[in-house]
Amino acid sequence: MAKKSKVLPRVLVVDDETDLADLLELTLLKMGLDVVKANSVTVAKKQLDAQRFDLCLSDMRMTDGEGLELVQHIQTHRLDVPIAILTAYGSTNNAIAALKAGAFDYLAKPVSLEQLRTLVKSALKLEQTSEPASNSVAAGSQLLGSSPALLHVLGLVDKLARNLAPVYITGESGSGKERAARLIHAKSARGDKPFIAVNCGAIPENLMESEFFGYRKGAFTGATEDRDGFFQAADGGTLFLDEVADLPLPMQVKLLRAIQERKVRQVGGVSEVDVDVRIISATHQSLAKCVEEGRFRQDLYYRLNVIELKMPPLREMGEDVLLIAQAVLKKIAQRHNMDAPVLQADALQALRRYDFPGNVRELENLLERALALSDGLHIYAEDLHIQQSTADKAEAQAANLGDTYPLQDYLDRVEKAAIMAALDKTNFNRTQAAKLLGITFRSMRYRLDRLGICQDED
């Protein structure tokens, strides 16, 4: 580190357009940086091999090759230089290809100097921070476990924390998608900036635009003052779009535009403002299937799904279930100001055997209930109430549902039993229960109404 504080950070600018190269050089010099220029891919490779750079900015298309080659050169020679690619306006495919190859970020031409400065600042900060930017946030978002499946996730999280590529997190409900997103953010150079989590399925359609982009005073009845949206709130940080498959199509168009242009316009506003937001999205549904069914735009899907992070279900994490169970129990006990009761051998065996369709969240709920039922010192298998497999349970429920006709009444009873079981599993949290059932929050509300199940707020 001492080495770095004595010399100016050095940037390699690679472009065969002299005007643009000069403009970039001037801007970087004004920022107090040392600049080296290369007018071809070949020269740039030689420069990269010859001296240490803190950042490389390269045009995509040059006469003797592509900027992508430099991304690959840096990767294969493990040069540890963040590289950003300048792409032609609207050339989404090139931007995505660069990010996939390992570029730290991209800038669309014509280059906005404001965006360039933001990019350079984050790249240089990234170089200086080998430790998580905010240890306290990182500590609150650790992913516990040491199974091969989880270690693979942690390896990818570390890599993703070092670039700005959009990440698309998949995995079953309760498998830690949001926790992984928080961890990527916390470990990144943006760790001390906001992390804004948005449940796309829980926002009423007519409020979506103003929630995402904010509004100006007087834009609509009730808009008594200017208000920022999620994008402005997440500026400099990370915007986590949970249940992104639930976004209605018209909103998908607007979101795509905001992500591509890196600009937003408040509802009722005239001008657009720059926003610097890293997007991480997640869903427990198959977004590819939603695209096939015409419910999700393909262009937005490609935009979000640059790098996929798959969260393993708890049942594929082997002994991790026991490790997480002990940690969760300790946390719950602390909240109740008591010592954690000890999980007995039969309880450990039951946890190990159960398939946890609701993953870690289900484990948390189950332990919370077990603690309440236990003697406070020990937790036995019977306190866990998990002897039955889900399949056994469904079968037992179906058998208890009475006559199969009239068909509608029978189906209603099946539906009600499934919903009640999900609500029970999630401590009557409707949002989580909807996720467990694989339906949207809106659909959940409708079904609760239709089936006459009482609706209290979550």
Ligand SMILES: Nc1ncnc2c1ncn2[C@@H]1O[C@H](COP(=O)(O)OP(=O)(O)OP(=O)(O)O)[C@@H](O)[C@H]1O
């Ligand atoms: N590996 C893990 N270690 C510790 N806690 C975990 C782990 N995975 C998940 N959790 C905890 O389980 C709960 C559910 O996790 P999270 O909300 O991140 O899941 P999710 O996949 O985003 O769920 P959903 O699809 O319902 O939004 C949280 O309390 C989270 O802290």
